[in-house]
Amino acid sequence: RILILDFGSQYTQLIARRIREIGVYCEIHPWDMDEAAITAYAPRGILLAGGPESVPLPGSPRAPEIVFSMGVPVLGICYGMQTMADQLGGKVEGSPEQEFGYARVDIVGKSDFLSGIEDHVDDHGQLSLDVWMSHGDKVISLPDGFQIIASTPSCPIAAMGDESRHFYGVQFHPEVTHTRQGGRILSRFLLELCGCEALWTPSNIVDDAIATVREQVGDAKVLLGLSGGVDSSVVAALLHKAIGDQLTCVFVDNGLLRLHEGEQVMAMFAENMGVKVIRANAEEKFLSRLLGVTDPEEKRKIIGRTFIEVFDEEATRLQGIKYLAQGTIYPDVIESAGAKTGKAHVIKSHHNVGGLPDDMAFELVEPLRELFKDEVRKIGLELGLPYDMVYRHPFPGPGLGVRILAEVRKEYADILRRADHIFIEELRKADLYQKTSQAFAVFLPVRSVGVVGDGRRYEWVIALRAVETIDFMTARWAHLPYEFLEKVSNRIINEISGVSRVTYDISSKPPATIEWE
Numbered sequence: 001r002i003l004i005l006d007f008g009s010q011y012t013q014l015i016a017r018r019i020r021e022i023g024v025y026c027e028i029h030p031w032d033m034d035e036a037a038i039t040a041y042a043p044r045g046i047l048l049a050g051g052p053e054s055v056p057l058p059g060s061p062r063a064p065e066i067v068f069s070m071g072v073p074v075l076g077i078c079y080g081m082q083t084m085a086d087q088l089g090g091k092v093e094g095s096p097e098q099e100f101g102y103a104r105v106d107i108v109g110k111s112d113f114l115s116g117i118e119d120h121v122d123d124h125g126q127l128s129l130d131v132w133m134s135h136g137d138k139v140i141s142l143p144d145g146f147q148i149i150a151s152t153p154s155c156p157i158a159a160m161g162d163e164s165r166h167f168y169g170v171q172f173h174p175e176v177t178h179t180r181q182g183g184r185i186l187s188r189f190l191l192e193l194c195g196c197e198a199l200w201t202p203s204n205i206v207d208d209a210i211a212t213v214r215e216q217v218g219d220a221k222v223l224l225g226l227s228g229g230v231d232s233s234v235v236a237a238l239l240h241k242a243i244g245d246q247l248t249c250v251f252v253d254n255g256l257l258r259l260h261e262g263e264q265v266m267a268m269f270a271e272n273m274g275v276k277v278i279r280a281n282a283e284e285k286f287l288s289r290l291l292g293v294t295d296p297e298e299k300r301k302i303i304g305r306t307f308i309e310v311f312d313e314e315a316t317r318l319q320g321i322k323y324l325a326q327g328t329i330y331p332d333v334i335e336s337a338g339a340k341t342g343k344a345h346v347i348k349s350h351h352n353v354g355g356l357p358d359d360m361a362f363e364l365v366e367p368l369r370e371l372f373k374d375e376v377r378k379i380g381l382e383l384g385l386p387y388d389m390v391y392r393h394p395f396p397g398p399g400l401g402v403r404i405l406a407e408v409r410k411e412y413a414d415i416l417r418r419a420d421h422i423f424i425e426e427l428r429k430a431d432l433y434q435k436t437s438q439a440f441a442v443f444l445p446v447r448s449v450g451v452v453g454d455g456r457r458y459e460w461v462i463a464l465r466a467v468e469t470i471d472f473m474t475a476r477w478a479h480l481p482y483e484f485l486e487k488v489s490n491r492i493i494n495e496i497s498g499v500s501r502v503t504y505d506i507s508s509k510p511p512a513t514i515e516w517e
């Protein structure tokens with residue numbers, strides 16, 4: 001396994017995902033990880049990732065010295081290369097000027113690391129690579145034992161290496177897809193130089209997780225809050241395979257789910273797979289608590305509180321449960337670790353409604369704790385969950401509660417559910433569903449005029465929202481074809497009585513958020 005030390009770059013998680021895609025297990029830890037912990041982790045190789053700080057400035061972070069004395073290959077990327085150079089006796093020059101974007105680097109020396117990997121060969125036999133750069137500072141003199149292996153006019157030391165120790169530094173980013181040979185470069189480092197084997201595959205991950213869960217829980221009983229979302233569904237499938245009937249799921253139907261969602265969850269897990277699922281039909285409880293409430297944050301709180309109450313009631317009714325399973329995934333773990341040490345770069349603004357209070361008398365089982373979302377999806381498929389479920393758009397915990405821009409009423413929820421269903425169904429039919437990251441309908445509590453026959457009717461408005469995004473922090477509205485929007489609008493207005501108008505949301509995030517409240 002590989003250790004990645006994080007210096008705060010937004011690319012660090014991407015590096016980890018790339019390494020795992022190659023089939024090698026890795027973990028991200030903060031740059032000031034304890035030396036004893038590094039020794040205990042016993043990595044086959046270490047990656048020093050990028051970061052926003054400047055090596056020449058006093059107080060900027062450095063890698064623990066032990067990194068360079070463990071006898072394993074080390075690869076420094078961007079800031080990681082610069083701190084490596086500095087710590088081993090080279091020199092880094094600060095620069096307020098940024099070099100950002102595409103660059104072509106010439107391969108200037110032989111190395112175990114880059115030789116044989118290139119994009120171009122010119123008439124003089126000069127080999128070069130297309131890479132992505134994003135830096136200001138640069139290494140201007142090499143540490144002892146190093147040679148230059150790649151270079152550009154503006155960055156003469158674009159890659160450096162010490163062949164005897166297999167220490168390498170690259171100023172460019174091999175983890176981004178713009179660096180075309182990035183995958184080969186990382187594979188070379190991991191598989192050939194560190195001697196890792198590509199064993200981190202979906203089927204191995206599943207086997208490993210099953211063994212771990214069995215060992216952890218023995219013959220004790222486990223409870224899981226199943227929401228129908230990707231993470232809890234994969235946990236359910238995994239635990240069912242690992243411990244069968246020792247698992248009980250509670251599915252809380254809050255009345256704010258998508259059309260037929262409750263039935264689908266029950267059909268999939270209870271009927272098809274034979275998982276023990278208790279469906280708590282709590283629609284009335286949720287709706288009565290939400291009566292007269294229009295403030296979005298207040299709605300979220302009520303829905304969250306009521307969820308915990310209902311879940312708790314079901315849990316107390318069950319006897320002898322020792323463990324609570326949760327669908328925590330690796331980015332949640334990294335983020336909360338970052339938040340504790342004050343190094344969080346991404347602050348999650350929403351709490352999942354699935355969050356339960358700390359004082360519940362259960363021990364936790366979190367079988368996805370080490371996995372990225374794409375890995376969770378892959379093992380979901382491996383476990384036999386349908387593609388459409390595993391690659392479903394995200395759905396917020398408060399559900400339709402925050403998509404009704406008014407007091408939540410059953411009548412509104414029913415209209416919204418049907419409109420949303422038509423939109424999603426058409427997206428799937430037109431092969432546009434997977435091209436959008438999230439799409440849904442919103443209920444607007446305004447009366448707009450429509451002419452039906454000879455009469456004028458004042459009816460509700462439905463807004464459609466579809467976005468494209470990588471990280472849900474920023475998003476662009478999806479440029480769906482006009483003909484497609486026209487078809488969806490016609491269907492909604494014709495098929496749903498009470499709706500006279502459909503609009504399409506063309507706001508980007510920021511400043512508009514993805515949800516409407």
Ligand code: XMP
Pocket residue numbers: 300350351352353394395396397398438472509512513514515516
């Ligand atoms: P916004 O609206 O903040 O949404 O741009 C970003 C992502 O978060 C989801 N979202 C929520 N998820 N509870 C959740 O579990 C919430 O209260 C909540 N609000 C927004 C939203 O659907 C989008 O994917």
